[in-house]
Amino acid sequence: MIRDLRAVVRPSRASVRKDECAYPAPQAPAALSAVVDCAVYRDGVRVRTPHPLTPQEAMRLVRRDGGFAWIGLHEPTEAEFAGIAREFGLHPLAVEDAVTAHQRPKLERYDDTLFTVFKTIHYLDHDKLTANSEILETGEVMCFTGRDFIVTVRHGGKGSLRTLRHRLQEDPELLAKGPSAVLHAIADHVVDGYIAVADALQGDIDEVETEVFSPGRSSTARGTDAGRIYQLKREVLAFKRAVSPLLRPMQLLSERPMRLIDPDIQKYFRDVADHVARVQEQVIGFDELLNSILQANLAQASVAQNEDMRKITSWAAIIAVPTMVCGVYGMNFDHMPELKWKYGYPMVLIIMAGICLGIHRTLKRNGWL
Secondary structure (H helix, E strand, O other), X not given: OXXXXXXXXXXXXXXXXXXXXXXXXXXXXXXXXXXXXEEEEEOOEEOOOXXXXXXXXXXHHHHHHOOEEEEEEEOOOHHHHHHHHHHHOOOHHHHHHHHHOOOOOEEEEEOOEEEEEEEEEEEOOOOXXXXXXXXXXXXXXXXXXXXXXEEEEEEOXXXXXXXXXXXXXOOHHHHOOOHHHHHHHHHHHHHHHHHHHHHHHHHXXXXXXHHHOOOOOOHHHHHHHHHHHHHHHHHHHHHHHHHHHHHHHHHHHHHXXXXXXXXXXXXXXXXXXXXXXXXXXXXXXXXXXXXXXXHHHHHHHHHHHHHHHHHHHHHHHHHHHHHHHHHXXXXXXXXXXXXXXXXXXXXXXXXXXXXXXXXXXXHHHOOOO
16 A cells, blocks of 8 residues: 655645755656656566667567556756657647646546656745746646656746656655556646645735725825736636646546546546645635725725715915905905005005915815815
């Protein structure tokens, strides 16, 4: 039976960083620059060879002595992938998807090969969230799983499977289950990344929410908040596109009997599906929460604008009184009342000041000033 499968495919983040430093990069065959690693595993142990294997040599070893081959590629060209596709009998449609990338997560079966697409999501650290901050970086991992081989094709600068391969090699009992064990480990590795990204996004959303509802925010700051919220919504939408389509493939792998999936491994896909469902619920909640925050921000901006307009209108009403009086006595008529009064000028100033103070007190009492 498998010895603590969860511990193998879900190490702590600290141990992952240590692994990345501990293992040197394998030397790829010179003829295929896209090949990151190519190995044969027999009874869960990597077969040692005097030189790096090509995919064709790996399959010859498998057909002769048994075991399975794991070939890892990074962004192969059509020419680089053509020979591998012929050697493993991969379907042209799946090969085209693997080369061109930008596919949605899915699970497809072509004859005796399962083709699985995973979207990888990586959180990019940033000092301060702005309207132009790049928060998430996406990539892809595509798996061709056969009876005695698994071919992984990776797109994107992050999401290396090197440390995962080394962790699996440290548990021969698990690797002895064949390619389906590798497929599960990759699925679990990708979904664990989703959980970490969801936790990091939660922190960004909490930060924006706190600032939006903080008192004393200026109109300029609220305009900046709107840009940050839109940026977060775009990133959450990209996250949603990666997570939501993956739920059904994981459910199929956990529920439907498949010849290419070891029965001891299949039940562990149910745990992966549960985690995908959990992250999907979080992402949907993020989207709804950001909608509410955006609406609240726009409402606050509208209220602030209304308050500014009320103040402007109030001062305009106060200034209108002296403007009207000055306008009347600025007319060039010879026969106007009170023009010859000795105390007319100070009396008019007093009357204007009194009326303005009365309007000011009334408007302030009503909350306009």
